Amino acid sequence: MRRLKNIRGLISIARKGGFCIIGQDNLRGYDKKLYILILDKKAGQALAKSANFMAKQRGAQLLEVEDLQEVSGIENCKILGIKNKALGEEIAKLIKGE
Numbered sequence: 001m002r003r004l005k006n007i008r009g010l011i012s013i014a015r016k017g018g019f020c021i022i023g024q025d026n027l028r029g030y031d032k033k034l035y036i037l038i039l040d041k042k043a044g045q046a047l048a049k050s051a052n053f054m055a056k057q058r059g060a061q062l063l064e065v066e067d068l069q070e071v072s073g074i075e076n077c078k079i080l081g082i083k084n085k086a087l088g089e090e091i092a093k094l095i096k097g098e
Contacts, residue, residue: 004071007094010087011072011080019084022074027054027081034060034081035088038095040068043078051079061088063095 014020021030024047027037039051041064055062060081069077082088 003094003097007065007071007091008073010091010094011074011082014082014084014087014091015074017084017087019082019087021081021083022077022079024050024079027079030081030083032083034058034083035085036061036063036082036092038068038072038080038082038091039064040078041066043068047078054081061092063092065095 011020015022021027021034027034034054037051037055037060039048039062043051051062054060065071068080069075072080074080082091
C-alpha cells in the first residue's frame with residue numbers, strides 16, 4: 001500500500017514537472033528520450049505490442065503494473081512514459097519492489 005502511494009506521488013511529481021507522457025497517441029508523437037514506459041497488465045494485445053516496439057526503439061525500460069489507473073491516479077490510463085532519468089529510476093525501483 002505504501003509502495004503504491006509512493007509510485008503515485010512520483011508520477012504526480014513527473015506530471016507536474018512536465019516529465020510524463022500519457023497515452024499511446026501522445027507517446028507515438030513523442031520522439032525524444034524516454035527512460036521508462038509503464039503499461040497496465042490488462043492493456044490490449046495491440047497496445048502491449050506497440051509498447052514493446054516503443055521501448056526497444058527508444059531504449060526505455062518497459063514495466064507492467066496491475067491497474068495503472070489506480071497506481072497513477074489518472075483515469076483510463078493504460079500506458080505512460082517518464083522522460084526524466086531520476087524519476088524514472090525511482091519509479092522503476094518501486095515497481096520492481098527494490
